[in-house]
Amino acid sequence: MKCEICECREASVHFKQVCNGQVREMYVCEECAAENGFDLQSPLSMPDFLFGAGLQEEKRDATSEKTCLICGTTGKDFKKRSLLGCPSCYEAFADELSPYLRAMQKGSRHVGKAPAGxxxxxxxxxxxxxxxxxxxxxxxxxxxxxxxxxxxxxxxxxxxxxxx
Known part of the structure; x- marks a missing residue:
């Protein structure tokens, strides 16, 4: 099978994403995977997934420079720890989080069950x-x-x- 990006080399890497019950698969060669920032040596961490491990490095650097004004958490801290520091972090990193939250669940706003009673x-x-x-x-x-x-x-x- 040919690489879906360059369409020249043989695809040797298979990415699979399941979102809202829909499966999206991509077959790429190792070179295209490396060029697009996918680390083939280790599995993706949650922050890498949320911030798009396949994005170019310069796009990810812009996120790393953002800082929550309340607790001081940076995008780099979040990627490293997989945790946001406070509720204000959701606003500070909203541009990056919203598309991924919408992709992983029905929306980016919590509408879960009400407390018991x-x-x-x-x-x-x-x-x-x-x-x-x-x-x-x-x-x-x-x-x-x-x-x-x-x-x-x-x-x-x-x-x-x-x-x-």
Whole structure:
């Protein structure tokens, strides 16, 4: 198989990337891999992957010079330790991180699960408002039903460990 970059030499290096369930493969020769900054002697570290180990050296140097104004973490520190220093680092290195976060997950913004019991707290708050409306409308039967439902949810919330 021919190298996908130079299309002259025989491909001897196989790169495989899985992103959002889609597999992207690339076959290149050792020379093109070396020219594009891929270290064939050691596996990629997470920072190398995040900052594009295949990018030209001058592009990576621009990232290394960036510094977080809050904690002082540099791009070079991040690459070395695979850790950001503080929440402000995400803003300092946003240009580099966002494309890779989007590629590795559905987006660059966290929209994960709410803390345990958060959904129950929201439901209880909505039911309490409905209870107040029922009492104001003198619908005491509905109010009693809502009160019992709120009591059950609060008991369930205490079981989750998120009680107030």
């Amino acid at each position: 958060e959904a129950l707290n929201a439901e209880i708050a909505a039911l309490q408002q409905a209870l107040e409306r029922a009492v104001s409308a003198q619908d005491f039967e509905e109010a009693a039903t809502l009160r019992d439902h709120i009591r059950d949810l609060k008991a369930k919330l205490d079981g989750v460990g998120g009680g107030e």
